[in-house]
Amino acid sequence: MFIPRARGLVAGAVIAGLAQGGTRAVAAPPSARTIVEAADRARNPQQSFRTTLTLVTYRGGQARDRVVLAVHAKIEDPLPVTPSSPPRQFKNLVRYVDPPRDAGKLVLLDATRMWFYDPASKTSVRISAQQRLVGQASDGDVLTVNLAHDYTPTVLGEETIKDADHQDRRTWHLNLVAATPEAVYAHLDYWVEQDTFRAIKAKFHSDSGRLLKIAYYRKFAEVLGATRPTETVIIDAVDASLVTTVDASDYRAQELPDAWFQRDYLPRFEEE
Amino acid sequence: MTLALMALALLTAADVAAAPGSEDGDLALIPELPNVPGPSPPPASPTSRFPQARLYLEDAFTLAARREPLVPLPPPLPYRWQNRLSIDAQVEGLPRPSLKLVLSDRFDVVAQEDVALWSHSTPRNELREAYAAWQPRPRLYFEAGRINVRNGVALGFNPIDVFRPRTLVGQASLDPSVLSRNRLGTLMVRGQAIGDRGAITLAWAPGLFQPSPLTRDAIGVDPRLDATNATNRLFASVSANLSDVSGQAVAYHEPGRSKAGLALTRPLGQSVIAYAEVALGHEASLLARALDFGQQTKTLPAGAAPPIPGDLSPAWRTDAAAGASWTVARTLTVNLEYHFHQGALTATDWDRWFDTGRAEPALGPQLWYVRAYAADQLEPASQHNAFVRLAWPDIGRDELELDCFAFVNLRDGSALTQVTAIYQVSDRWTFTLAASINAGSAQSERGSLPQVASVIGALVLYL
Numbered sequence: 001m002f003i004p005r006a007r008g009l010v011a012g013a014v015i016a017g018l019a020q021g022g023t024r025a026v027a028a029p030p031s032a033r034t035i036v037e038a039a040d041r042a043r044n045p046q047q048s049f050r051t052t053l054t055l056v057t058y059r060g061g062q063a064r065d066r067v068v069l070a071v072h073a074k075i076e077d078p079l080p081v082t083p084s085s086p087p088r089q090f091k092n093l094v095r096y097v098d099p100p101r102d103a104g105k106l107v108l109l110d111a112t113r114m115w116f117y118d119p120a121s122k123t124s125v126r127i128s129a130q131q132r133l134v135g136q137a138s139d140g141d142v143l144t145v146n147l148a149h150d151y152t153p154t155v156l157g158e159e160t161i162k163d164a165d166h167q168d169r170r171t172w173h174l175n176l177v178a179a180t181p182e183a184v185y186a187h188l189d190y191w192v193e194q195d196t197f198r199a200i201k202a203k204f205h206s207d208s209g210r211l212l213k214i215a216y217y218r219k220f221a222e223v224l225g226a227t228r229p230t231e232t233v234i235i236d237a238v239d240a241s242l243v244t245t246v247d248a249s250d251y252r253a254q255e256l257p258d259a260w261f262q263r264d265y266l267p268r269f270e271e272e
Numbered sequence: 273m274t275l276a277l278m279a280l281a282l283l284t285a286a287d288v289a290a291a292p293g294s295e296d297g298d299l300a301l302i303p304e305l306p307n308v309p310g311p312s313p314p315p316a317s318p319t320s321r322f323p324q325a326r327l328y329l330e331d332a333f334t335l336a337a338r339r340e341p342l343v344p345l346p347p348p349l350p351y352r353w354q355n356r357l358s359i360d361a362q363v364e365g366l367p368r369p370s371l372k373l374v375l376s377d378r379f380d381v382v383a384q385e386d387v388a389l390w391s392h393s394t395p396r397n398e399l400r401e402a403y404a405a406w407q408p409r410p411r412l413y414f415e416a417g418r419i420n421v422r423n424g425v426a427l428g429f430n431p432i433d434v435f436r437p438r439t440l441v442g443q444a445s446l447d448p449s450v451l452s453r454n455r456l457g458t459l460m461v462r463g464q465a466i467g468d469r470g471a472i473t474l475a476w477a478p479g480l481f482q483p484s485p486l487t488r489d490a491i492g493v494d495p496r497l498d499a500t501n502a503t504n505r506l507f508a509s510v511s512a513n514l515s516d517v518s519g520q521a522v523a524y525h526e527p528g529r530s531k532a533g534l535a536l537t538r539p540l541g542q543s544v545i546a547y548a549e550v551a552l553g554h555e556a557s558l559l560a561r562a563l564d565f566g567q568q569t570k571t572l573p574a575g576a577a578p579p580i581p582g583d584l585s586p587a588w589r590t591d592a593a594a595g596a597s598w599t600v601a602r603t604l605t606v607n608l609e610y611h612f613h614q615g616a617l618t619a620t621d622w623d624r625w626f627d628t629g630r631a632e633p634a635l636g637p638q639l640w641y642v643r644a645y646a647a648d649q650l651e652p653a654s655q656h657n658a659f660v661r662l663a664w665p666d667i668g669r670d671e672l673e674l675d676c677f678a679f680v681n682l683r684d685g686s687a688l689t690q691v692t693a694i695y696q697v698s699d700r701w702t703f704t705l706a707a708s709i710n711a712g713s714a715q716s717e718r719g720s721l722p723q724v725a726s727v728i729g730a731l732v733l734y735l
Contacts, residue, residue: 057670061303064670066699099699100734104326112516112539119326119362121453122422126518130543130599162299181516181539201298207542214298235301243303257468259411263518264464264471264511268413 032153035172036190038197040146043217044090045224045253048074050271052097052250058243068098070271074256089149089182091261095269106269110261111182117266124263129184147190150183151176161191163200164216164233170194171201185212199229203237211237223251323365327735330358336726342714343629346637350723354384356442360454370408376401376420378454380442397493398441401457411466418495420457421475423509423522424549424593425535428659428679429611429652431551431591432533434507434524435477437649438499445706445728446690447661447677451650458500470512479503485569486641486648503527522551528586529555540596548594557615558653560584562645572638579638580624589614595659603666609659613652617642619683622654626715654717656682671696679718686712686719702732 030038040046050072057065072095076088091110096102106117107127114127147153156173163169169191176188189203198220204213214237217229230249236242259265334354358380365373380396387393403417420439424430428448439455460477483502503526511520517538524531531553540546556564559582566572578584595609617625629639646653661677673694680687690708697703706728712719 058303059670100326101328101696101699101702101732113513113518118453121449122420123449123452126425126537126539126545126547126597128539128541128543128545128597128599131597131605164299164302166299181542203298214301216298216302233302235298240301243301257410259466259468262466262468262471262511262513264473265411265466268466 032155032172032174033148035155035174035192035197036151036153036176037146037148039190039192039199040148042197042226043199043228044073044146045226045228045251046075046088047224047253048072048256049224050250050252050254051248054247054249056245056247058245060241066098067096067102070095070097072254072256072260072271074258074261089146093256093260093269095271106266108261108263108266113263115263115266117263119267122267124266129182145184147176147188150178150180151188152179153177153190156189158194159191161201164218169200196227198227213237219247223248224253323363325364326362328360329733329735330356330360330730332356332358332728332730334726334728337724338722339724341720341722342626343639343720344633344636345640345722348386351385351387354382357381370406372405372407374401374403374405374417376457378441382442392492395493396442397495398454398456399495400441400455403457413464413466414462415464416461418457418459418497418500419462420455421460421462421507422452422455423520423535425520425537425547426549426593426595426609426611426659427607427661428609428677429591429593429613429657431549431593431613432520432522432531432535434505434522434531434533435500437651438496440648440650445692445704445730446688446708447675447692447706448659449661456496456500458505459497460505470510473507473509473511475505475507477501477505477507479505483565483569485571486565486644524553529553531555543599544596546596548592550590550592552588552590554586554588555615556586557583557589558613558617558646558651559621559642560586561615561649562642565645566638566641572641576638579635579642580621580628582621582624591615603664605663607659607661607663611652611657611659613655613657616646616652616655618655622683622717626720654681654683658682681712681717684712684716684719686710686716688718700734702734704728704730704732706730 050070053069053071055067055069056063072093073090075090089111092108094107094109096105104119108115108117112129114129114131115124116127117124153174153176156175158170159173160168160170171191171193174190174192176190178186185204186207186209187205190199191201192198193200199217201217202215203211204215206212214235216233218233219229219231220227221230223230230247232246234244234246260269332355336350336352338350338352358378360378361375363375367373377400378398380398382394382396383389399418401418401420403415403419405413405415407413421435422433424433430436435458436455439457440451441454441456443451443454458477459480460475462473462475464471464473478501480501481498484496484498505524505526507522507524509520509522511518513519517536520535522533524533531551533549533551535547535549537545537547555561559578559580563572563576563578563584567574567576590612591614592612593609595607597605597607599605625639628635643653658680659677660680662675664674666672667674675692675694676690678687678689688708688710690706692704692706695703707725709725710718710721710723714720
């Protein structure tokens with residue numbers, strides 16, 4: 001049985017306050033949106049940056065496939081950040097680094113404009129949001145996204161869950177429902193640690209409610225001014241023997257021109 | 273009293289603390305993960321990536337079955353077996369920060385039926401691209417050399433891909449997405465400016481050579497510039513995004529032929545991409561252009577009458593390709609397209625083609641020349657066609673991909689169908705097996721082709 005923290009806090013604080021013969025101001029619990037926005041800030045640098053992602057796919061505990069990507073993420077034009085400012089979203093340009101057969105391929109994702117570029121054929125193909133789910137750790141999983149931009153959150157309650165390292169974490173359990181066409185999944189179950197606003201776990205569901213993936217966030221490290229998860233473990237809910245780890249490294253703040261996120265630029269992409 | 277209240281507060285606080293979560297079965301799904309080497313260190317600076325090269329070795333062996341066509345095919349007949357060993361290279365160099373040099377080439381050693389083991393046709397070279405690109409300021413480019421310019425959004429037919437004629441080289445697959453990987457560029461000068469919301473492109477490809485005759489295969493190390501640069505061509509393009517819609521407008525001119533075209537794409541929901549291309553131009557029909565080209569290259573006698581009657585005068589003609597891709601079941605992507613090529617052979621033309629071929633076998637070479645010309649131009653020989661393609665990565669196994677496609681003639685129901693299995697042996701080795709069939713009645717477009725079926729096995733090593 002889970003008791004909302006707010007009610008427990010109020011009860012304890014009032015009683016303690018009465019016991020001390022006085023009154024004390026009670027901190028209001030954060031709203032669901034505040035929690036998700038804070039978790040976004042903890043997961044992603046809120047500036048344009050570059051990172052290297054190493055994706056290793058395991059089947060039955062055996063490493064089967066390894067892909068290295070260079071992800072360039074540009075946050076939307078900076079706006080004055082106020083409590084009423086809408087959440088900003090990222091554009092992503094992903095370059096395949098390894099294995100050699102895929103090296104040089106690019107994926108461009110700017111809201112609903114998503115393109116795949118093959119340097120061998122010099123062909124750009126527009127891909128759908130669902131195609132982002134192709135592959136075990138698909139583009140949708142490796143992209144830099146602010147969930148607060150694409151989902152409407154509600155707090156379901158407070159839970160103590162175990163993280164990927166089997167450590168207890170006091171979390172808010174949120175339900176995120178897709179609110180924009182750019183949302184990759186229909187809804188998410190999302191667990192955010194209460195003290196640190198770190199994302200601990202997420203479950204991703206399709207339109208039909210089918211559980212697609214389970215993700216654990218771990219290996220928190222100081223990156224570009226905050227403590228962020230540098231590894232995501234993604235479990236395929238359909239085939240539980242399939243697990244993918246996504247390790248992030250080599251974070252660099254980097255200004256990225258808007259022109260990079262045009263289809264015509266893909267054949268000319270060079271890391272600056 | 274105070275102590276009692278404090279105790280009550282403590283008890284309440286203990287009571288309101290979040291109860292431990294249930295033991296999460298999800299955690300049990302995380303295996304003991306072994307240490308895997310991390311990524312290679314990134315380059316010290318961007319320029320240290322240059323020169324960069326993509327190299328691979330490929331051996332492709334083809335077995336094909338022939339049939340006796342209704343209209344006899346002039347020699348040489350298509351081969352029944354061929355082995356092609358290739359080294360493929362794409363190299364980029366940056367001698368100065370604003371200057372890039374690009375080379376894309378494939379060298380083949382070919383053995384095939386009815387050809388001596390070593391002859392002038394054994395070594396073959398396809399120089400796809402060789403050009404210099406100058407960038408005087410960010411996102412402004414000027415280029416000169418042989419450049420592979422490809423336009424369009426559909427898979428099976430691209431009306432606005434105006435530089436596609438005469439660029440086809442030997443392939444390990446008939447899949448149009450594979451064909452576009454290996455085709456010849458065109459000598460040109462090109463300028464492009466890319467902005468935050470779109471791009472503008474201008475290009476001029478000069479006519480420097482007399483056109484070469486049609487050939488079935490590239491022979492020797494001839495760069496075939498006389499195939500790609502036999503006429504002056506001007507090209508202009510503007511691309512932009514408007515909300516979800518991405519668009520490209522093009523204008524094209526060569527002597528005797530002008531076109532304006534448009535390509536659009538937009539998503540429909542989460543799993544569908546709709547796209548369409550259309551080009552309108554003033555040009556002669558396929559029959560007229562084939563006849564004229566044959567006479568120009570002295571393949572057909574000067575002043576020869578067309579082998580079948582038809583409209584030989586230039587007129588306004590439309591080409592279009594419209595379709596959609598749909599991703600289903602998480603991994604399978606289906607493309608379905610309709611193609612319209614107004615200048616191609618009509619139903620009446622095809623009836624006449626077969627009737628004439630049976631009644632006047634001496635006209636067989638000219639009749640087949642029209643179809644060979646269409647193939648060389650990479651344009652459909654029939655007006656109405658459908659194209660369907662299925663791409664299924666990770667079918668059954670993580671390393672196995674299955675692709676299928678079919679071109680269907682909507683007039684006679686004949687079809688070219690191919691099924692391809694691609695197996696990732698390792699990070700560097702790939703094995704591909706493709707089986708294709710030209711199916712249809714003897715008096716149909718595909719059913720009348722002399723090659724009824726083929727199997728191609730290709731082994732690729734990425735260096």
